[in-house]
Amino acid sequence: xxxxxxxxxxxxxxxxxxxxxxxxxxxxxxxxxxxxxxxxxxxxxxxxxxxxxxxxxxxxxxxxxxxxxxxxxxxxxxxxxxxxxxxxxxxxxxxxxxxxxxxxxxxxxxxxxxxxxxxxxxxxxxxxxxxxxxxxx
Ligand SMILES: CC(C)(COP(=O)(O)OP(=O)(O)OC[C@H]1O[C@@H](n2cnc3c(N)ncnc32)[C@H](O)[C@@H]1OP(=O)(O)O)[C@@H](O)C(=O)NCCC(=O)NCCS
Numbered sequence: 484x485x486x487x488x489x490x491x492x493x494x495x496x497x498x499x500x501x502x503x504x505x506x507x508x509x510x511x512x513x514x515x516x517x518x519x520x521x522x523x524x525x526x527x528x529x530x531x532x533x534x535x536x537x538x539x540x541x542x543x544x545x546x547x548x549x550x551x552x553x554x555x556x557x558x559x560x561x562x563x564x565x566x567x568x569x570x571x572x573x574x575x576x577x578x579x580x581x582x583x584x585x586x587x588x589x590x591x592x593x594x595x596x597x598x599x600x601x602x603x604x605x606x607x608x609x610x611x612x613x614x615x616x617x618x619x620x
Contacts, residue, residue, distance in 0.1 A: 484536045486533055486534065486535050486540070486541075486563075486568060486571075487533070487534050488532070488533050488571065488572065488575050489531070489532060490527055490529075490530065490531060490532075491519075491523060491530040491531065491532045491542070492523070493520050493523055495530075495532055495539060496516050496519045496520060496523075498538075498539040499519060499530070499539060499542050500514060500515070500516065500519070502539055502540070502542055502558055502560060503556070503558055505560065506558045506559070506560055506561060507561075508556070508558045509593050509596070522544070526546070526547070528545070529544055529545055529546050530543075530544050530556075531543050531544075531572060531575050531576060531579070533559075533563075533568055533571070533572055535563070540559065540560040540562075540563045541558060541559045541560065541563065541568050541569070541572050542557070542558050543556060543558075543572040543573065543575065544556045545575070545576035545577075545579045545580050547579075547583040547585055551585065551587045551588070551589060552576075552577075552580030552581075552583070552585030552587065552588045552589070553588070553589050553591075554577075554580075554588060554589070555590070555591065557572060557573060557576075557590070569602055569606075573606060589611075591616070
């Protein structure tokens with residue numbers, strides 16, 4: 484079955500949240516319908532989904548703030564892993580961000596999750612040293 488990628492619609496939000504829950508993605512306190520619908524309203528191309536036969540099996544957020552491009556919520560359903568879908572979703576995200584004008588990209592990755600860290604290393608991203616991440620909220 485062919486896998487397709489497209490910008491998510493508000494109607495995809497329940498399936499995306501279910502994917503995140505079922506896929507062992509590190510939960511965040513903005514994993515909710517309100518936050519995702521707000522993201523899509525803010526930038527209709529920011530949330531990308533991968534589909535097989537009408538089922539959402541992957542996601543990525545490609546966020547452009549006018550200064551830097553950020554890649555968030557890269558998730559592939561367990562049954563579809565190690566088939567190149569994560570790589571493909573990141574390529575789609577990179578194309579979207581490049582099209583918007585982003586020259587610098589970042590991804591926040593859970594340090595203790597080897598699946599994630601190995602993925603980003605294998606796909607040509609560099610781990611940044613000499614920078615700390617400070618957060619609020
Ligand atoms: C990380 C994740 C998105 C990878 O998706 P995927 O579709 O399996 O990735 P790909 O098939 O495109 O893998 C590309 C390469 O990354 C590396 N890689 C991917 N998963 C890996 C794993 N579990 N262990 C080691 N290397 C891995 C491999 O080099 C792989 O190439 P190969 O299969 O030819 O060896 C997926 O495991 C996932 O959804 N994990 C849970 C959520 C998560 O951690 N997301 C990342 C948040 S930053």
